[in-house]
Amino acid sequence: MTPKAAIRAEAEALFAAFQAAGAAPVEADILLPAETLLDLYGEDIRARAYVTQDPLRGEMMLRPDFTVPVVQAHMTHGADPARYTYLGEVFRKQDHLGPRASEYLQVGYEVFDRTAPEAADAEVFALFARMLAPLSLRAATGDIGILMAAVRGLNTTPRRKAALLRHIWRPARFRALLDRFSARTPQPASRARLLQLLATDVPGVLIDQSASFIGLRSPAEIAARANALIDDAATAPIAAEEAATLDDLLTLSAPAALALTHLQAIAARMPAIRPAVARFATRLDALAARGIDITTLPFEASHGRTSLEYYDGFVFSFHAADPGLPPVASGGRYDALTAVLGQGKSIPAVGGVIRPGLVAALKGGNP
């Protein structure tokens, strides 16, 4: 075990380095209102965060990450543009008995800047890469923005696209939906039966016949979804070729410079991703200008899909050789989150965190 004092010293050094890079230090509460986090992350966050009951303020959560309070603080009274750094504990429940810490320090760096998002992406990644360089970590990068552009560009109904976009961060459900929308799997038997009934009766009649009405979900809502199912059944499947192109994109894994060539080839078949691929190219130029070797930098199109669901552009992480260890650092772009938390306002934002505990352990040779 690395002594706590050594971890604290490492954290202070990282915190100072971020300030030297131009970031203003910010503080955040440890006890956060649970509702904001639950609305953002869904019920899953309960499995990962400590929830407690305050007799006056209701459900509270021990800070599971800094992003939400830092974004909220910026949206209420931040300068524009702004660079922030923070240092403090975060708290995560662990699923398994074992060495993973449930309380550890994070040091973070966040950039809120409207002018050149790809340059800001490169700035954050290059800064992290430089600070972590002595540890010889393996980097991983991805771009959720390209995936979202691909889904938005599919030749299908807005409803199907919305369903797929909603599950970008849940790969299993995304796959099930895509397979059904592209007729690779048949619809469930119960759906076929319902559609058969709806062919002769309107939803209202079936609802009246089925059972006593109970609950808050109104007959109008039930009928609306039944009608949506009728529409969906009449919709042509997503073309096999288009679905296959999306599969190619989802499984793309290559060094970044080579990935760009692949992405440009995919964009020829899927024009909707051209602007996102152009942004990817701009980012690679910006990374190269900052001394990152893009011919070896790993890129996976699906990287970041299983993390907390707010990244919607560039994503990255840095890993130690031991696959059992959590990432030493991770981050990405979360423009949409600022809109959700900004109550009407929004600003492009990118940032990341480092775990000084792991940095200290790796330096000390005892992770």
Next chain:
Amino acid sequence: MSLKIGVPSKGRLMENTFQWFGERGVAMRQTGNGREYSGAVEGIDGVDLVLLSAGEIPRELAAGRIHLGVTGSDLVRDKLADWQAQVAELAPLGFGHADLIIAVPAVWIDVDTLDDLDAAAAAFRAAHGFRLRIATKYHRLVRDFLTTHGVADYQLVDSQGATEGTVKNLTAEAIADITSSGETLRANHLKVLSDGLIHQSQATLFLSRAAVWDAPERAALTLLSSRLGLSVPQL
């Protein structure tokens, strides 16, 4: 020290447990006047009977205060995080069967699968401004199940009893609860999702990994398990 075995303290679960052990040559009985929560194991040395509420047996196993315990497999999975690291399943006992399922109003003609529930939850949240509520007391099992299957836009609300009534009372839109015949669900105008079976529970004999397993307890376990015809995991 003797080996302590925790058994449900009343009702059918206790009777069935006594019968299961009795059929295998290990006689268990309540001592005292029948209302007193104390018991004895006969015909085998070094084994003590501890009568406990079935709901508390998982916690006692995790703490190592009992060496063996009989309780529902649903309770162990729900109450203990990383349950396989804390206890070992020695034998399913073949009674106390109940299914943990997800049920929705029967009037929801458009919902039969988790896929439907997920889509309904998204529309519900957009229409009502809050996440669709599922009433349950099995928080861990239900949340893990819904996470695995990629269902979003729901929230769990705690219900420790009469869970089937929560939908009619407008405190939840759906429920996750145990059922054996489905009678109560039907009486409350609910239906089970066709792929909404979370866990098939039955009374199960568990072993605590946290309990003290010195020579006397090991000897008692070896004797007991050979009598019961069970193989014992590595301790």
